[in-house]
Amino acid sequence: MECPCCHQRIRKLNPHRMCSQKVALLEQLAKVGTWVKISTGQHRQVAGDAAVLVLRLVWFGLVEHDENNRSGMYRVTQNGLAFLQNNHTVPRVVWCRDGKVVDQDSEMIGINSVKNVVLDKAYWDSYWMLQQPEWMR
Numbered sequence: 001m002e003c004p005c006c007h008q009r010i011r012k013l014n015p016h017r018m019c020s021q022k023v024a025l026l027e028q029l030a031k032v033g034t035w036v037k038i039s040t041g042q043h044r045q046v047a048g049d050a051a052v053l054v055l056r057l058v059w060f061g062l063v064e065h066d067e068n069n070r071s072g073m074y075r076v077t078q079n080g081l082a083f084l085q086n087n088h089t090v091p092r093v094v095w096c097r098d099g100k101v102v103d104q105d106s107e108m109i110g111i112n113s114v115k116n117v118v119l120d121k122a123y124w125d126s127y128w129m130l131q132q133p134e135w136m137r
Contacts, residue, residue, distance in 0.1 A: 013095040
């Protein structure tokens with residue numbers, strides 16, 4: 001799709017929800033309490049899709065990246081610790097384009113809303129609506 005004014009290509013917005021997998025990784029990082037190396041190479045420090053999940057935690061402001069962008073070092077922020085203690089909320093959904101948050105849901109949620117939650121049929125039936133920010137619905 002192209003912008004009618006400037007003819008720049010418009011990329012799709014990708015929605016990201018806070019989920020129990022992200023909370024589990026956040027808990028792991030918080031237990032370490034210092035910088036943790038997360039990479040997708042052969043010497044993976046944290047197993048699974050941690051490299052993808054930790055980037056999403058950065059978008060929610062719960063984890064920070066080392067100053068060196070290629071180091072793979074991450075640590076939990078004060079907001080991340082407060083979220084784990086149910087003293088901080090994050091947007092229900094953030095929308096990203098090209099690796100940057102461009103919009104967020106107005107509904108804020110705490111850890112109790114996502115920890116050990118299994119998404120049901122109603123969620124998947126309305127999933128198509130998550131593909132657009134609220135102002136586009």
